[in-house]
Amino acid sequence: MNLKLIAVLCVVAAAACGQDVLIRGGKVIPCKGAELAEADVLVRNGRIEAVGKGLTTDGSASVVDARGRVVMPGFVLAHTSEGMDRTNEMVPVTPYISVLDGVDPSRPFFEDCLRDGHLTIALMPGERTIIGGTGVILRPHGLVVEDLLQSDNAGMKLSLIPSAGNRAAHLAKLRAALDDAKQHMERKQAESGATASGNVRFDLEAFQLDRRKRELARMLRGEIPAWIACGTPADVDQALRLVEEYKLKARLVLGGGTWRAFPLLTGKNMPVILDSEFEFRETDPETGEEVIRNLPQLLKKAGVKFAVTTAPSSLGRRYLWYQAASLVRAGLSREEALAAVTCDAADAIGLGARKGSLEVGKDADILVLTDDPLSGRAWVEVGIIGGKVAYERSKDPRLTEIFGAGK
Amino acid sequence: MRSLVLTLLVLPCLQALIAAQSAPAQRLLLSGGHVQVNTAEAPRRADVLIVGDRIEAVGEGLKAEGAEVCDVTGLVIAPAFVDAANLGLLDESAFRGGASDLAADMLEAHDSLARERLNRVGLGFVYVDLPLMNAARGPVGCVASADPTAANPAVLERLAGLSFGIGTRQGGEAGRLGRSGDAAAVGEAFAAARRYRKSFEKHEKDLKEFEAKQAKSEKAEKSEKTEKPEKTEKPEKPEKKPLPPQQPKTEEAHEAVLRVLDHKTPLRIEAHWREDIEAALDLATKQGLRLVLLGGGEADQLADKLAAAKACVVLGPAQPIGMSPLQAPQRRANVAALLDAAGVSLAFMSAGAQGYRYDSAPLIAALHVAEGLSEAAALRGLTLGAAEALGWSGRSGSVEAGRMAFLQIGSAKPSLSGGAPVKMVFGTRVVTCGKKSS
Amino acid sequence: MKRTLAVALSFVFFSALICAQSGTLVIRAGTVLSVSGESYSPGAILIVDGRIAAVGREVAEPDKAQVLNHPDAVVVPGFIDAGCGVGARRGLVESQRAVLADLRMADALDDTDPAVRRHLAAGITTWMLLPQEGNLLGGRAAVLSATAAGALKLLRAEAGLTVCLRESSYDREREPTSLMGALALIEGGQVAAFDTAAANDRGVLLACQSDREVAVALRLAGRAKGRALLFTTVDTGDSATAATKAFSGTVFSPVLPALSERHRAVPARYAAGGALIAFSTNAPQSPASTLRLSAVTATLGGLSQDAALRALTLSAAELLGVSDQVGSLTPGKQGDVLIFTKHPTDSRAQLLRVVQDGVVVTASAKE
């Protein structure tokens, strides 16, 4: 129980110093609405108070000078399994475990996320599983896991990619687990109805059983979303069938191989999160030549909004700004590319109301960049999380060591 | 039993719901062509009217209002070929181990290349089988159409049959594990299915009893309340409301076996050696079922018994490539000719044929002709024989009213020399062959 | 009743073999395809003492001659398998050294090998005996034919040195361990046997599997003065133009119907412009019927029927260097004749009879 207590404590600590922050004079890219050449952003109590030209505050606000800089909302990393020592449990069906217990704040992944401007991270279990467990939404700044936490249950991770055995066996196990949870829910409803009056004997065994199935039951009731990983077009078919059959609130994490099933997603407004490689290479069986499928274009043609992920060990694909530039390279417009790493990504992980753009009332996760995000030369000058300055490049120990203080 | 039937209907129509996104036109008239009723007869001038997926009428000068007309003058309409066991429409994860039962769940979606290749050799629909994972009891096959325009594979029959294997288990240095216990395993599968049916029947009975008791106890409570409403009793421990009996879970594997026992789908047994074939025959006659024998290496030595039992033999290549312990020692290349001479009906399959692709059923039939089988018998095997092997005897294999509308339209009578048909007809959808898929 | 008929027929088969006496034989058929000359329909062939005496629309019929009449059959020369392991004592691969140039296949003949009879039954009357894969220089191939009595007859004792550039000949424990090493050794003059073989006219047989290996084979073929044969698979479609220029011919490993349309079309690409191609079964791993199946699949891939028949007969004979004795129905050549119901490259063609050295070897159930 003390987890909740600590979380409350942190918020209280932050609000105590209810100091305003004014980011003045930068080129503002709100990601929703037009870009403003020289404008200010006022932040109060961790939320964006106002965005416009020539804002003034009473004396107590701390001012961030953004003249000649670019101000934009923090990048949103819509799906990753980094930052933990193992991405999956060995047992395929583990709905009761949570990523929260695997997060290791001291990993360089979080430090790099802060330095690269990935201010909201959806951390989910990996794909080598059938039901992987629940994920969390984190911020890359904080002392202990509770500081990093933004929402402790981002949803249940399912995978349709058959790692062991074939697809029918994989699906049979998945359906068995879902049906078992469904029957468990019906039995509990029937029991709770039956014992409306009179005392209830505490049944430890039932409690244990309940704890293992509670998250799955919450998913079946639609309280938490199901993140379904698909690797082939057939997996997308099965995912749509599962969503229909069990009435799930679902998000699809799509690998490149599913491009043939993109037209199926038209008009379903089901959040889609695309793998980090935007060019899917396959050999045409008839000609033997390698054919490159342009996944962003195919998704755009199917009218599907999507978010993108990163590949931490690759030279370029580990930065979300590089992924946005790659979307432009793939033929998308500047707005669509920036949206895919900010507001669309926030919608995809269910935080569209609070994150992803500089609008009044949203959380104050703001980046001050040295250059335009798509220019390829941008560094994060200042990173503001929840209205507080969390990162300053001038004080970044590693960069000053490598580039020297002058950079 | 009622609920059993209900679940059977829900799943296929769910499948059909997704498959029939673009509902094709309801009526189609193929006018101006010649029709070859079945592969034994010469083509004669006639039109074909198709409604839904069935042939409505075959005759001269048919007029059909509201039907889409497809002009096939100068072309010959013949029944489409059928492959009695095919692995081509499965997605690649199907070949990894795993306790999988249903081929219908393993079909490759969205990739029409395989189905286009089937069309190019005149194959209209195929029995999709899963490899026997070295066990006596195999997975549940399904019948799938080779219509490339269907968004995902159109499954014509979801539980289309169960393959058993007698003497097909391999292992050890001799390569063959013999057949002890195989026949028992098949018997056990039948017994389990019967127990499964009983459990449903028992549940039916319990439900009726429960409802009756429930109705009785409600009547008793109502009368009790009207007699003494004001007396406050000591709240004795409330008697737990009885829960309705829980319905047993439907298992499609048992459903498939039940369909075999109810003669809806044939009993398919793979056997190659003489003794294994005999064991299969005995099993079929004991259960009173018609046998469909797959493989049949030394079947020619039991040609008379097979003919007497009206069994159907599904043959692979005449000269199998690669050394496999399954090949029977006295296997003769002209096994097809000898079986045909004895009056056994034949069919052809490309499943498990090393060196042959999934669209090789017509080529395998042709190579049997090269070993002495008559061409008419080979063509019959690819149409009527295959229908028998799938348990569709009355429903396909020829161009007659009431039969399924799976037709191939070619410039001449279909021959096995590798000539591609011009068009394929799937119900009311006409597909031109030979175009390279995107 | 049916089974006894089958047993009786096989008895006839053995009897024909035993009393193979030299006599005269006349074959009349619907079509006679001589492959080298022109073809006749209807046509007839006269075979005297195991040699073809005359071919034409009609031939003189000596009085005591045995006559075969097949009014609607197609008669073609005996098939030639350009690469198999039939008729030899197997298991001669020695793994210590990669170079085994002095190993002669001619010394390992074994006519008790049952595969010989299976080859005859499938219409293959002549074949080249290749050493097993596994060594960079595997040894010297031989071309042999089966006599009517089932004995083996050496047509060419020395038919060229085999150089196997495939994956299977590299082993980490001996030199060379890679294709690069092999090329460096041979071009560096470190392999005397290759240089001597390249100098004489018996030629070099280069076995490859991928375009990279064909590129290396092209460089080695440049050094061989005599003939250079390429033994390859249908995966080397891209090197078709270069290979047909540099090599005197190409022998394909079995072309099976499992291949994609692109691979089935490769023999046709190699045969474009009249280059010589042939097929091989690499029996006993695959059955003897694979030879005709390869021709059928190649025609499905676009090769013309005549080019496919030529690849099974005359082209193969020219590549094996025995085109003076076998390969076509030309007077003076060995009396190897096959009688089919249809053109042999048609998948439905049934082999009615095989005549080897002028003697009817197989009798078919269907008269």
Add this chain to the structure above:
Amino acid sequence: MRAMQSLMLVLVGTLTLSAQTVIKAAKAHLGDGRVIAPAWVSVEGGRITAVSAESLSGDEVIDCGAGEITPGFIDAWSSAGLARGDNENEEGREVTPQVDVAGLYEVRHVSVKRRLAQGVTSLLVHPGTRAVISGAAIVVPTAVDATAPRHEGAFLCVTLGLDPAMGNSGGQGGGFYSRRPNSRMGVVYDVRAAFTQVREALKSGQAIDATLAPLAAALKGTTTVIWYTETEKEIWTALRLIEELQIPRNICAGAVRASAAALELKARGVPVLLGEQHWPQYAQRRGRGGLDEHDHDHAGHLHEVTPEVRARLAALAQTGMTHPIDTSEEGLFDLGQDCCMAPGVGAGVVSTDRNRIPVTTQARELVRAGVLCAFASGGDTEGVHLIDYARFAVRDGLDAARALSMLTLEPARILGIAANKGSLEAGKDADLVVFNGDPLSPGSRPVLVMEEGRIVVRPLAAKGE
């Protein structure tokens, strides 16, 4: 039939052009640092005839609109075109100078087609790095069928470091060949032994065995020796061997930690080809034994405790939850300050493993030190675009013109093919790439690639193009 929606870069057969072609674009980066805008390049007979800011006339004018022209990129150290796997390493002996990849290079190989689509028009292909002296490398175009490759310069590859020693059984092996190095010293010994044997033979006038001829050519200077040196330790060893064996022409290749040896390289005038990027992120971990980030253990980087952190610690203490400080002795540094282990809590003293600096950052230091250096893809077949190395170098502070020339003119000079490759100058080969924007901005991509006057890559008319 579903319209195939894909930006498919069609490899147009070698489209032979009419006599004179002129390419017009918004800007042209000439390769030697100069930029002209607008730009016209006229090409005839496979060579560039004129480059100018004023319009040029020609039979066919290709207008690239807002596109920018750059010289064709040169990948100076790659194993593209050789099928991966053990086929590109000859392990029969450690010293196999006569091995030549020319016979094995396949221009149709998918790895070459990918490089061509990225704008790489010339490649240096080297044999594998399992042998000590692994053999000759070749420079080949990426679009022309190279069955008869043109060796613009002869190269001999020598591998230092642990690669040749990896997995050797140290002589007990049953094979006829038993002696193989299993340490760095053994590798250096083999190099020294081979070269000295040839030097003695040259001095005493004896005939040299044909297979050792490339070593003699290296000593005479007609062949350039490419030393595969991953870390700075290997670079120092290579420089010492060059000194000792007096080998006139040398290149260091595959260097991922060259900046540490920048001064020595400058002193000897040996050019460097930077290697494949292994550690892209800046946050490095000094774990136990210097293993890199993937070793999953916990000793980490440390931060000085700021007042704010101290307040947080106090708040936590009240809740009875102890703070997870790693007290294992290897993890701590005797800096005499309290420390806590959490990212981004505030400024702090940090210890970065000097030699783990990303390759793109080292380029800046090497350029400052005046070393001739270039980017190369190394063994990387994963397909990182060569231009991305230049883009990240610019982000790390290198100026744009120099970054682009590290893909064009610098590698040409290093490989000695600058006479007709590497820049847009009249008389040079017509190798050029047209981007649909600023080549160094990650949003742009190669739209057209011309190699020796032939347009070899032209995009399918993708929508909105």
